[in-house]
Amino acid sequence: MTGADHIKAFRLFELSHAESVGKDFQLDDWEREHLQACAECRGVREVFLRQLKGRAPLSPDARALATPRFNVGDDVHVVVPGEHMGKQGVVTKVVESKTGDFIYRYQVHFVTGGSDMFFAFEIGSVGTRGGSGPANP
Numbered sequence: 101m102t103g104a105d106h107i108k109a110f111r112l113f114e115l116s117h118a119e120s121v122g123k124d125f126q127l128d129d130w131e132r133e134h135l136q137a138c139a140e141c142r143g144v145r146e147v148f149l150r151q152l153k154g155r156a157p158l159s160p161d162a163r164a165l166a167t168p169r170f171n172v173g174d175d176v177h178v179v180v181p182g183e184h185m186g187k188q189g190v191v192t193k194v195v196e197s198k199t200g201d202f203i204y205r206y207q208v209h210f211v212t213g214g215s216d217m218f219f220a221f222e223i224g225s226v227g228t229r230g231g232s233g234p235a236n237p
């Protein structure tokens with residue numbers, strides 16, 4: 101079942117968090133199958149796991165998850181494949197992790213309406229701040 105959408109990052113995060121503290125976490129059937137078949141989702145889970153366990157040195161990508169990269173009011177766009185890919189919006193809220201793992205989430209309000217929560221690696225800045233995102237076409 102690789103035709104389905106990727107597993108949401110927050111689900112992978114919750115899965116990793118549960119694993120890191122030795123708890124059971126129930127994935128949906130399609131999520132479990134997808135995880136077995138999708139290297140990308142396994143990679144994301146691994147990044148979370150590594151960070152949550154805090155042992156192995158973090159890759160630059162993983163470390164980027166650990167500091168708030170965006171602030172409220174930042175213009176961002178979604179850079180990961182999925183239903184919101186390419187959408188632009190504004191960060192309306194920075195949510196600090198409550199579990200002390202330093203993973204931040206960002207609430208993004210889309211210019212086209214609606215909003216969703218993202219991890220730092222799922223969004224890129226638009227415009228001058230940070231200068232890491234591609235230019236607005």
Ligand SMILES: [Zn+2]
Pocket residue numbers: 105106107134138139140141
């Ligand atoms: Zn996937």
